[in-house]
Amino acid sequence: xxxxxxxxxxxxxxxxxxxxxxxxxxxxxxxxxxxxxxxxxxxxxxxxxxxxxxxxxxxxxxxxxxxxxxxxxxxxxxxxxxxxxxxxxxxxxxxxxxxxxxxxxxxxxxxxxxxxxxxxxxxxxxxxxxxxxxxxxxxxxxxxxxxxxxxxxxxxxxxxxxxxxxxxxxxxxxxxxxxxxxxxxxxxxxxxxxxxxxxxxxxxxxxxxxxxxxxxxxxxxxxxxxxxxxxxxxxxxxxxxxxxxxxxxxxxxxxxxxxxxxxxxxxxxxxxxxxxxxxx
Amino acid sequence: xxxxxxxxxxxxxxxxxxxxxxxxxxxxxxxxxxxxxxxxxxxxxxxxxxxxxxxxxxxxxxxxxxxxxxxxxxxxxxxxxxxxxxxxxxxxxxxxxxxxxxxxxxxxxxxxxxxxxxxxxxxxxxxxxxxxxxxxxxxxxxxxxxxxxxxxxxxxxxxxxxxxxxxxxxxxxxxxxxxxxxxxxxxxxxxxxxxxxxxxxxxxxxxxxxxxxxxxxxxxxxxxxxxxxxxxxxxxxxxxxxxxxxxxxxxxxxxxxxxxxxxxxxxxxxxxxxxxxxxx
Numbered sequence: 001x002x003x004x005x006x007x008x009x010x011x012x013x014x015x016x017x018x019x020x021x022x023x024x025x026x027x028x029x030x031x032x033x034x035x036x037x038x039x040x041x042x043x044x045x046x047x048x049x050x051x052x053x054x055x056x057x058x059x060x061x062x063x064x065x066x067x068x069x070x071x072x073x074x075x076x077x078x079x080x081x082x083x084x085x086x087x088x089x090x091x092x093x094x095x096x097x098x099x100x101x102x103x104x105x106x107x108x109x110x111x112x113x114x115x116x117x118x119x120x121x122x123x124x125x126x127x128x129x130x131x132x133x134x135x136x137x138x139x140x141x142x143x144x145x146x147x148x149x150x151x152x153x154x155x156x157x158x159x160x161x162x163x164x165x166x167x168x169x170x171x172x173x174x175x176x177x178x179x180x181x182x183x184x185x186x187x188x189x190x191x192x193x194x195x196x197x198x199x200x201x202x203x204x205x206x207x208x209x210x211x212x213x214x215x216x217x218x219x220x221x222x223x224x225x226x227x228x229x230x231x232x233x234x235x236x237x238x239x240x241x242x243x244x245x246x247x248x249x250x251x252x253x254x255x256x257x258x259x260x261x262x263x264x265x266x267x268x269x270x271x272x273x274x275x276x277x278x279x280x
Numbered sequence: 281x282x283x284x285x286x287x288x289x290x291x292x293x294x295x296x297x298x299x300x301x302x303x304x305x306x307x308x309x310x311x312x313x314x315x316x317x318x319x320x321x322x323x324x325x326x327x328x329x330x331x332x333x334x335x336x337x338x339x340x341x342x343x344x345x346x347x348x349x350x351x352x353x354x355x356x357x358x359x360x361x362x363x364x365x366x367x368x369x370x371x372x373x374x375x376x377x378x379x380x381x382x383x384x385x386x387x388x389x390x391x392x393x394x395x396x397x398x399x400x401x402x403x404x405x406x407x408x409x410x411x412x413x414x415x416x417x418x419x420x421x422x423x424x425x426x427x428x429x430x431x432x433x434x435x436x437x438x439x440x441x442x443x444x445x446x447x448x449x450x451x452x453x454x455x456x457x458x459x460x461x462x463x464x465x466x467x468x469x470x471x472x473x474x475x476x477x478x479x480x481x482x483x484x485x486x487x488x489x490x491x492x493x494x495x496x497x498x499x500x501x502x503x504x505x506x507x508x509x510x511x512x513x514x515x516x517x518x519x520x521x522x523x524x525x526x527x528x529x530x531x532x533x534x535x536x537x538x539x540x541x542x543x544x545x546x547x548x549x550x551x552x553x554x555x556x557x558x559x560x
Contacts, residue, residue: 109495114513116469149429151469152495152511162471189396189431191442215389215432217500231432233394 001235003277004250010036010064011272012209012253013043016265022046024265026059032269036064036249038207039097041090049096056097063099064249065142065181065207066090070104072126073119073156075111080122083107087130094139100248101142101206102134103181108153119156127178128170135177142181142206143167147189149220160187160196167204174203182241183209183253185224188232194240202245210234210280211254222257226271228279238280250276281515283557284530290316290344291552292489292533293323296545302326304545306339312549316344316529318487319377321370329376336377343379344529345422345461345487346370350384352406353399353436355391360402363387367410374419380528381422381486382414383461388433399436407458408450415457422461422486423447427469429500440467440476447484454483462521463489463533465504468512474520482525490514490560491534502537506551508559518560530556 011034013025020028022043029037037056044052044066056063069090074080094102106123109116127141134141145163146155157163163180171178180200187193197205212230217223227234238250252272254260260268291314293305300308302323309317317336324332324346336343349370354360374382386403389396407421414421425443426435437443443460451458460480467473477485492510497503507514518530532552534540540548 109511114511114516116513120471147429148427148469149497149500152493156469158469159471189428189436189438191400191439213432217429220429220497220500231389231394233396236394 001239004238004280006033006273006277007035008249009034009273009276010038010062010249010251011269012038012067012251013040014067015252015254015260015272016268017043018261020265022052023055026055026061028265028269029061030059032273034269034273035060036062036251038063038065038067038251038253040067041093044093049093053097062249063097064251065101065103066094066097066099068103068105069130069141070155071107073107073110073122075113080126084126084129087126088133091130091134091137091139095137099139101140101179101181103207104141104143105146106143106155106157108151108156116151116156123156124166124169127166131170131178135175140176140206141178143178144181144183145186147186159190159192160200161192164196164200164204176203179204179206181207181209184232184234184237185209185211185213188213188237193237197240197244200244205241205244205246205248207251208241208246208248209251209253211252219257222255224255226254226260227252227275234280250280252276281519284518284560286313286553286557287315288529289314289553289556290318290342290529290531291549292318292347292531293320294347295532295534295540295552296548297323298541300545302332303335306335306341308545308549309341310339312546312553314549314553315340316342316531318343318345318347318531318533320347321373324373329373333377342529343377344531345381345383346374346377346379348383348385349410349421350435351387353387353390353402355393360406364406364409367406368413371410371414371417371419375417379419381420381459381461383487384421384423385426386423386435386437388431388436396431396436403436404446404449407446411450411457415455420456420486421458423458424461424463425466427466439470439472440480441472444476444480444484456483459484459486461487461489464512464514464517465489465491465493468493468517473517477520477524480524482527485521485524485526485528487531488521488526488528489531489533491532499537502535504535506534506540507532507555514560530560532556
């Protein structure tokens with residue numbers, strides 16, 4: 001399979017978050033010929049959305065997504081309303097950045113709850129509540145199905161199938177306002193993956209994230225691998241995504257407390273470029 | 281919801297494997313009024329299947345399953361043949377024990393491979409190869425879907441849906457020779473769980489395992505919780521399982537290197553009895 005276009009590479013700021021601030025990340029992307037960037041909101045707050053947007057534009061970068069909205073389920077009505085308010089602000093930030101999407105990590109079980117179906121219902125209500133503002137701001141919302149090991153504490157949307165069902169329920173006309181962020185790390189194991197990528201199609205595929213699954217994985221959250229160091233068949237998944245019509249960026253998001261977060265970010269970015277070409 | 285019948289409680293030997301040998305486990309079950317036991321083969325080897333069967337019968341216990349067969353995928357034909365031979369021997373042991381089923385942990389990716397679809401095909405071929413012997417010995421084979429976080433290194437069958445598709449492909453007449461071992465820990469997150477339990481029905485539900493998902497979970501393999509200490513809605517899942525016609529045992533299998541494995545097994549068994557009644 002042909003190597004991917006290096007112009008489609010994007011850096012998710014989580015990958016170098018321990019050693020660089022947002023300004024350094026923007027400069028780093030420009031220096032390494034990386035054309036996309038996807039900031040997390042903690043990094044955005046360092047500069048403010050307006051100034052960040054100015055610098056990102058000046059560097060010629062595309063914002064492939066803003067991380068993150070979501071986290072809807074909560075024990076009380078008041079807390080759910082607060083989550084929605086926070087999401088509306090995230091949509092505003094995404095609009096300022098001209099982000100391709102706002103990534104939604106939807107949230108897990110409220111503290112003390114075992115009601116997974118109820119949490120999923122709260123997610124649906126939360127997205128329904130913010131969708132009109134997202135449409136008005138022309139910020140597509142990208143539901144990110146997270147690996148089932150995060151169902152309790154991070155996201156109770158755990159398969160692409162489930163995410164697409166949510167999209168169909170809330171945006172039946174496939175308007176472009178609602179879709180998914182597909183992260184290979186979260187979905188590579190899914191027997192239904194190929195079929196559901198086809199179902200998603202170009203309209204629903206708003207972002208594509210890559211990294212690798214290490215064997216063994218020593219931490220549920222912070223032990224993701226660089227492309228090529230694990231077992232995910234990234235070329236095969238990219239082929240499915242491209243066949244479905246996706247032409248967007250390939251965003252590299254690596255949580256790696258013991259390896260990549262310890263290294264010189266310039267080394268990390270050079271490695272990303274090389275592995276993107278060779279292993280994804 | 282009514283408490284479950286304590287006569288349905290079964291002890292998977294993994295739960296107390298660090299401090300008791302099989303003979304102690306058999307005595308312990310009898311002492312605590314636990315009527316079922318499910319040995320792992322390493323423990324079985326301590327006594328040999330014949331002697332273990334004799335002692336288990338003498339204690340009046342039912343063998344709710346033998347753990348485990350499976351581990352089919354491998355790099356070479358020779359290694360795959362060796363896995364099948366090992367499975368045939370496991371079936372023989374299960375027959376000697378009069379086990380309700382042989383649990384199949386099917387295996388993950390062969391070393392160095394990223395071909396998940398290929399591994400899944402090897403699993404199908406492996407089960408097909410041992411099914412005639414299992415039928416002849418009247419040992420039902422129970423495919424255990426494992427949590428997706430084990431897809432690479434333990435089992436590439438990761439949802440109940442997928443396991444039931446395998447059953448339907450290999451045993452379309454629902455003969456009773458092939459079904460599933462449903463472990464709440466592995467499947468609790470699945471949005472399709474209720475529907476697939478219904479699909480499984482009494483014929484395919486050969487075993488039901490319980491423990492709990494802890495938040496946070498600090499180790500992918502060895503940090504499972506006692507019923508009631510985590511977030512799984514065990515009562516709801518039991519209701520689904522019972523509604524599907526399952527009348528078998530509730531087998532407690534807890535891998536817990538830092539907590540339960542450190543404790544006095546008599547305390548563990550007493551806790552299991554109490555939590556089974558109150559939290560499952």
